[in-house]
Structure formats: C-alpha cells, structure tokens
Amino acid sequence: MNDLAPLLTPEGRALLDDVRGTAPADELAVATRLRREHPAELVSAALGQARLRQRAVAKFGAEDAERMFFTPNGVEQSTRASVAAYRAGRLKSLGVTSVADLCCGIGGDAIALARAGIRVLAVDRDPLTAAAARANADALGLAGLIDVREADVTEVDTASYDAVFVDPARRGGRGRIFDPEAYSPPLSWAVRAALRAPHAALKVAPGIPHEAVPAQAEAEWISDGGDVKEAVLWFGGTAPGGVRATLLPGPRTLPGRGLPDPEVRSVGRYLYEPDGAVIRAHLVAEVAQEVEGGLVDATIAYVTSDALHTSPYATAYEITDRLPFNVKKLKALLREREVGILTVKKRGSAVEPEELRRKALPKPQGPNAVTVFLTRVAGAPTMLLGHPA
Numbered sequence: 001m002n003d004l005a006p007l008l009t010p011e012g013r014a015l016l017d018d019v020r021g022t023a024p025a026d027e028l029a030v031a032t033r034l035r036r037e038h039p040a041e042l043v044s045a046a047l048g049q050a051r052l053r054q055r056a057v058a059k060f061g062a063e064d065a066e067r068m069f070f071t072p073n074g075v076e077q078s079t080r081a082s083v084a085a086y087r088a089g090r091l092k093s094l095g096v097t098s099v100a101d102l103c104c105g106i107g108g109d110a111i112a113l114a115r116a117g118i119r120v121l122a123v124d125r126d127p128l129t130a131a132a133a134r135a136n137a138d139a140l141g142l143a144g145l146i147d148v149r150e151a152d153v154t155e156v157d158t159a160s161y162d163a164v165f166v167d168p169a170r171r172g173g174r175g176r177i178f179d180p181e182a183y184s185p186p187l188s189w190a191v192r193a194a195l196r197a198p199h200a201a202l203k204v205a206p207g208i209p210h211e212a213v214p215a216q217a218e219a220e221w222i223s224d225g226g227d228v229k230e231a232v233l234w235f236g237g238t239a240p241g242g243v244r245a246t247l248l249p250g251p252r253t254l255p256g257r258g259l260p261d262p263e264v265r266s267v268g269r270y271l272y273e274p275d276g277a278v279i280r281a282h283l284v285a286e287v288a289q290e291v292e293g294g295l296v297d298a299t300i301a302y303v304t305s306d307a308l309h310t311s312p313y314a315t316a317y318e319i320t321d322r323l324p325f326n327v328k329k330l331k332a333l334l335r336e337r338e339v340g341i342l343t344v345k346k347r348g349s350a351v352e353p354e355e356l357r358r359k360a361l362p363k364p365q366g367p368n369a370v371t372v373f374l375t376r377v378a379g380a381p382t383m384l385l386g387h388p389a
C-alpha cells in the first residue's frame with residue numbers, strides 16, 4: 001500500500017489497535033481472521049504498519065512508536081528520539097524559536113523540535129513520507145507546531161525561519177553513501193542553505209572526513225549509549241572551526257582544545273578506551289591529558305596511564321598481563337586464571353573477536369571474567385589482558 005489514508009480512517013485505526021503487538025508467528029492466523037470482516041489490502045497494511053512500529057520502538061520508545069506511522073525507509077533513516085531531543089535543546093539554547101526542517105522524513109526531528117517548543121516547517125518531497133510526518137504530528141498532539149509540506153527542499157523559501165535543519169537522505173541503492181556530494185540533496189547545497197540562515201544544523205554521517213567540514217562550521221560527533229550515531233555541522237552562534245564530542249545520555253560534551261597528538265608511551269597500569277564520538281572527533285589527546293596518559297601506539301586510539309581517573313569520555317581498564325599475540329598462550333593463561341567470561345576488544349587488529357573467543361575459551365574454565373585487547377604496541381601485534389577498573 002502506498003497511501004496512508006486508509007489506515008487513518010476509523011476502520012483503519014480500529015484495525016491498527018487490533019493488530020498491535022502481533023508476533024510474526026501469529027500474523028497469518030490474525031490476517032485470516034481479520035480478512036473475514038475487512039478488505040485484505042487494509043489488513044495487510046495494518047499488519048505491515050504494526051511490524052514497522054515494533055521496529056521503531058528502539059528509536060522512539062513504545063509509547064510514541066505505537067501511535068506513530070512509518071514507512072520502511074522512514075524508520076530506518078529517522079533520528080532516534082534521544083539524539084533529536086539533544087539537538088533540539090541545543091537549537092533552543094541558541095535562541096531559536098522556528099526551524100525549517102528540510103528533509104523531514106517521517107518527522108523524527110520535527111517531533112523533537114516541536115516538543116522543545118519550536119515551531120517547525122517540515123518538508124519532504126516523498127508523498128508517503130510527508131503523509132507519515134503529518135500523521136505523526138497529529139498522533140502526538142503536535143500539529144499546532146508542525147506544518148508539513150510535500151515539496152523539494154531546494155524550492156522552499158526559508159527566509160522567515162530562525163534556523164534550518166537538514167538531514168539529507170544518505171542511503172543509495174547499495175548500502176550507505178559516504179560521499180557527502182552523493183547525499184540527497186548534496187552537502188554543498190545544504191551548506192549554502194545553512195550559510196543563508198541565522199542558525200543551522202546539518203546532520204551528516206559520522207564517517208565524514210574532517211577535511212569535508214566547512215570552515216564556518218562547528219562539528220559535533222554524538223554517541224548514545226557508547227554507539228556513535230551522527231555528526232552535526234553547526235552554523236551561526238557556535239564556534240567556527242570548533243570540534244566537540246557529545247555523549248548521550250547525559251549529555252556530556254567534550255570540547256576540542258586543539259591539542260597536538262598525544263605522545264606514545266609504554267603500557268602503564270591502566271588502559272583507557274575512548275568513546276567512539278571522542279575518537280571520531282579526533283579528541284583522544286583531550287582524554288589523554290585528562291587521564292595523564294599517552295598512546296600505546298601512534299596509530300591506535302587506546303590511551304594508557306599509570307593513574308586511575310574517572311572520565312565520562314573513556315572506559316578505564318586495569319591491565320594485568322601483556323603478551324605478544326598468540327592464541328595458544330592466551331588459552332593457557334585463561335585456563336590458569338580460571339576464566340569463564342572473555343570479552344574481546346580490538347583496535348588495529350584484523351582478528352575476528354568471536355573466532356578468537358571460541359578458540360581461546362572453548363568452554364568456561366572457572367568463575368572469573370577477563371577482557372583482552374587485541375592491538376598493536378610499538379608496532380607489534382599484542383594482547384593486553386585486564387578488567388574494568
């Protein structure tokens with residue numbers, strides 16, 4: 001079905017209520033029962049929507065997801081609520097009261113902006129996606145703040161808005177697109193739109209090369225629960241050329257201080273694994289300074305120190321053993337230490353963690369837990385063993 005309208009009728013809504021939470025194994029039986037009283041096409045649309053809602057719970061939480069409307073791409077491409085709320089809060093703190101959300105998708109960002117009390121013009125050129133955004137604004141009681149328009153963003157006048165937000169489509173036919181000029185619309189268009197507005201935020205893939213960040217922008221890498229979610233280029237009222245890493249929940253923000261690369265030093269008592277947003281933002285030096293540490297290797301983002309510091313930006317491990325990469329030796333050591341749980345982490349190693357875990361610890365050898373870091377130390381493949389400090 002490529003039209004949401006039938007699901008928005010009283011019959012469609014009743015069906016959606018009826019199929020809520022249907023397990024995949026029960027779909028056939030539920031469909032057979034409902035088709036006795038409802039058109040087959042409407043029944044499959046409701047079941048399809050129920051499936052999308054279940055997928056969306058991870059991003060939007062059950063309470064919202066079960067009221068919202070999705071398309072398959074719309075769920076996939078939407079911003080998770082935590083990240084959207086953080087960004088909306090930052091726009092609000094810049095004094096923004098109205099935003100043109102260009103490329104609104106099913107409305108993940110528009111919803112968070114409206115909930116922050118910001119008036120939103122939400123634009124998407126795909127009719128079904130725009131219909132979902134409109135249905136979502138209605139379903140969540142935000143229609144008074146969100147004006148959804150089905151249009152090409154390159155043809156929309158945004159002059160009367162305090163800010164533009166652009167979240168271009170990043171996925172092509174074959175997986176993710178990393179070339180920002182292959183975004184739809186291209187990043188260069190979004191940057192021009194940003195420079196015309198008093199404030200702007202552009203959402204880009206976290207893999208964006210630092211060289212591709214325009215000089216006028218501040219770049220912020222955001223992680224949630226330790227997973228890097230996105231980078232945002234901020235224009236207007238933020239520090240041009242600045243870099244920061246923000247960790248959610250929190251939020252905790254580490255601003256870049258332009259430090260030179262940390263020194264390489266010998267492995268100390270502690271190893272610090274910086275958060276992915278810190279690494280992407282190239283702020284490992286800021287963390288190293290905070291924990292009085294240096295790098296284990298010039299090319300690896302593991303920080304080592306003799307001192308134990310608690311930092312929100314890195315997880316600290318106490319290192320108990322260091323040995324050259326050797327599976328047999330690791331296996332013997334795990335037996336000797338009566339290890340039952342082995343966590344494998346790696347940076348700068350091509351070894352498959354799961355395979356190593358199977359080989360080194362085919363069955364539990366006792367009650368203890370160990371973390372092994374596969375990495376390079378002074379260029380040599382090395383295993384560092386330890387546990388969270």
Ligand SMILES: C[S@@+](CC[C@H](N)C(=O)[O-])C[C@H]1O[C@@H](n2cnc3c(N)ncnc32)[C@H](O)[C@@H]1O
Nearest residue numbers: 078079103105107108109125152153167169184
């Ligand atoms: C990454 S999604 C936006 C997700 C949204 N921020 C959310 O949280 O739900 C990108 C959207 O851009 C739309 N799009 C791509 N090029 C466009 C254009 N030139 N004009 C309008 N919409 C466009 C696509 O239809 C898609 O829905």
